[in-house]
Amino acid sequence: MDSQTQASIDALGRLLRHYDRTQLWFQLTEVVAERTYLQHGIDVREGDVVLDVGANVGVAAAFFASECGAALVHSFEPVPPLFELLRENVRHWDACVAHGYGLASAPGTAQVTFYPDAAAMSGLYADPEEDRARVRRYLTNSGVSPELADRQLEGRYRGVTLSCELRTISTVLREQYLRHVDLLKIDVEKAELDVLAGIEDGDWWRIRQIVVEVHGDDDRIAAISDLLIGHGFSVDTEADPLWRDAGICMLYARRT
Numbered sequence: 073m074d075s076q077t078q079a080s081i082d083a084l085g086r087l088l089r090h091y092d093r094t095q096l097w098f099q100l101t102e103v104v105a106e107r108t109y110l111q112h113g114i115d116v117r118e119g120d121v122v123l124d125v126g127a128n129v130g131v132a133a134a135f136f137a138s139e140c141g142a143a144l145v146h147s148f149e150p151v152p153p154l155f156e157l158l159r160e161n162v163r164h165w166d167a168c169v170a171h172g173y174g175l176a177s178a179p180g181t182a183q184v185t186f187y188p189d190a191a192a193m194s195g196l197y198a199d200p201e202e203d204r205a206r207v208r209r210y211l212t213n214s215g216v217s218p219e220l221a222d223r224q225l226e227g228r229y230r231g232v233t234l235s236c237e238l239r240t241i242s243t244v245l246r247e248q249y250l251r252h253v254d255l256l257k258i259d260v261e262k263a264e265l266d267v268l269a270g271i272e273d274g275d276w277w278r279i280r281q282i283v284v285e286v287h288g289d290d291d292r293i294a295a296i297s298d299l300l301i302g303h304g305f306s307v308d309t310e311a312d313p314l315w316r317d318a319g320i321c322m323l324y325a326r327r328t
Contacts, residue, residue, distance in 0.1 A: 077105050080139060088161045090129050095191060099131040104139065109257055109283045112308040112324035116140035120254035123241070125175050125267055128154055128192055130161035130168070132257060137165035146248060150174030150236035151186045151194050171244075173237035174260070177269035180238050185231040193229075195261030200229035209318040240270030245278060253279045262287040268299060276303040282325040293321060300325045 073081075081100045090096035102108050109116075109132060116122060118141035124133045127147035136142040145168045149155045155172040162168035174184070174196070185198035193203050204225055211221040244250070256279050258267050264284050271279070282300060286293050286309075297307045305325035315321070 073105050080104050084131070084134055084138065087164050088129065088131065088134060089157055090191075091157075092189070092191070096129070096131070099128070099192065103131050103135050108322065109255075110140075111310065111322070113326055114255065114281050114283055114324050116142050116255055119143045121250060121252060122146070122255045122257065123244070123253050124148065125241075125256065125258045126195075126260040127158050127170070128259075129157040130170070132259075133158075133162050133168050133170075134165065136255075137162075137167040142167055142254075145169065146171060146244065146250075148173060148175050148244075150182075150184055150196075150238065151191075152234055152236070153186060153188075154191055154194065173239055174263075175241055175244065175270055176238040176263065176266045177240065178238070179240060179243060182236055182238055183233050184236045186234055187229055187231050189228040189230070193261055194231075195263060196266075197262035198231055200231055204229045206318045206320070210314055213314045213317075240272075241267065242270060242272040242275045245275055251278065254281060256282045258283070259285040264296060265292070265299075268296065280327055282323075284323040284325075286321050286323050288319055293323065296323060304328060 081104050085100055088096060116136050120142045122136045122142050122145045124145055124147040127133055127149040130147060133145045133147040136145050147158060148171045149158045150173055159170040162170050182196055184196050186194045208221050208225060212218055258264055260267055264286055286296060293309060300307050304327060306328045308324045309321050311321035
């Protein structure tokens, strides 16, 4: 990591709050150092509009506003304790707007699972056993012994069930008077297709780029890829070797 990148991480780390600094630094490394959302030709330029779906505590939103110069970043986080941190964190940037609801295929309410000790994996489709197994694979792929991985994950996936509000992307486009979106970033822990289903046929043309963290098997990846290709995007996928066999990959889509 070069000194400029480290300085950027340190600067954001001083501004952003998280009740678990380990989780915060992991997200900062992923978003700022590894540029997870800016691969395969995806860019965020000065003046761009971003929808940050599954914002967690706001690391990506802060990055898009401070590092990339986005003019407007709408961030959506349905888990109430995480939304409170998100709202506090993004107050540093005028470009950022925090919304305390999730995006889905239809408006309504739902039950969402919050993991206090593994906040980034909270979501509508949380499964403690599956989620623990996925992170255990990541740790062992990173060189952590199975025994140590088990100790580190002990008790981390005790979930709290909370109520949340859901809206759709098309509803947001109308409510916020958005004529275009330069990047739609989706990181919603297995609810990716739900979010995309909330885009009405007449609104797809407004979106220039999409980045999705996909959870699931090859069939889910193919379903999302086919959907985006059908709406005029070219698609690339990439899986971090550390997440091999864990069912997570990144999908990058650009207008052709």
